[in-house]
Amino acid sequence: MAAIKAVIFGAYGMLGHDLAAVFPGAVLYGHELNITDERAVTACIRDLSPDLVVNAAAYTDVDGCEDNRDLAFSVNGEALAYIASACSDAGAVLVHYSTDYVFDGSRKEYTESDVPNPINVYGASKLLGERNVAKNMDDYRIIRTSWLFGAHGKNFVETMLHLSGQMDLVRVVNDQVGKPTYTVDLARKTPEIVDCPPGIYHVTNDGICSWYEFASAIITNVVPCASAEFPRKAKRPAYSVLMNTKTTPLRHWSGALADYLNLKGESR
Template identity: 45%
Template structure:
């Protein structure tokens, strides 16, 4: 593939204790990448001078920016904190990365869209976030685009993996305690396995195919369908019953449709992420049960 850097690339990962950050740090890259993970005890992304000092000392080729404020409901009550981390913090990483000549790969979210669509969102479709979380992540995207000249912005959705809390772990835990569960059937999206996303991010980081990307495992399901398949693939006998979003009101509205089209992956000749059910099977067979 042209446009691919064949050297061993020095990669710094922010938010190294989060779901995706930890996956990246634990990834065996077969010597292609030398990955250093930074958690909040080492790097406070809201402190610009600290960002400059730490990145200038490490001098990575690429920064993969996973650190974020992700408490979607809580953000509605503390918007300043969400913007301090997701907007100002991302600005700091963008400035510090650019100053040392490092590429920046910033992780974003399907929440930048309003979820009222009926066909998969393309990378350059109009954004319209309805939540504080989505608004703060979009602000971070805009700051990256205005402050850095060699960036990848990667939006993803419905993330789960071996590290941290997520929907799959919650379903398996509840299944061990109950015979029946109700799961929302009127929200549609694409689950994303952190292992597959991490592989994609490293592949992308080695290129100079800068721009905006949507990355999720391929295929579409509702949360209800996702839960049913989790039970089937894990051999749990718990019955899953469908319910509506209205039956489970939350402080922050959830997008009813957050399926993302992967046109940038296709047009740049990159490897698409595998179908979501196949990815779930890999996760269940390679992760210790709760």
């Protein structure tokens, strides 16, 4: 990967930090490049003429998307038309990260070929991004992933550790099921996906759990509850298990979590 000319958008976010380590020498962009500015995006990719563009930029506040619908669709959806079109003109491969929330949760698991049906604004905006990529270029890799945690951003693991120190008991929903994914593992898998044929790929750590089961592996003072007890602005899918049918699986999430906690100096 060091031999190719790569650009990473969203390089200073949780996933972006780990991607920067996997693609040494990549040109890194954070907030200094507004991906919703078509002219800026087009000029950036045209002038750099990269072999690979990796887009990890996104508006990921699921509940915030409900309040800021226009922003969500601009960042997660419309911007991808600009990025994909510019990549096509430059002859660059595009890797773009999407989400399990493009599905409605009415099934136990989803493969790459299943038809999306998002039930919240975040999922709908990310689906628009997927469609804009496919509409504007051919040489793309869309990576759907889920329940990200990593050392360089806010995430569920950090929330649980914080709440555990503040509360006697931490209540966590046990009726939403998915696959936790460590950003280090996802980033390290990305070069392999670049070498795969164009298309959509599901990449998560192996193993299925509820948020409560995930929390139980992080802290000891956790108790289960139902989603109905904690109403949120955005509806969440009950099951958002992404099945990987195209590549070798990542390690189990429990091993990834252990590495993360060791890195953070936390003991279970």
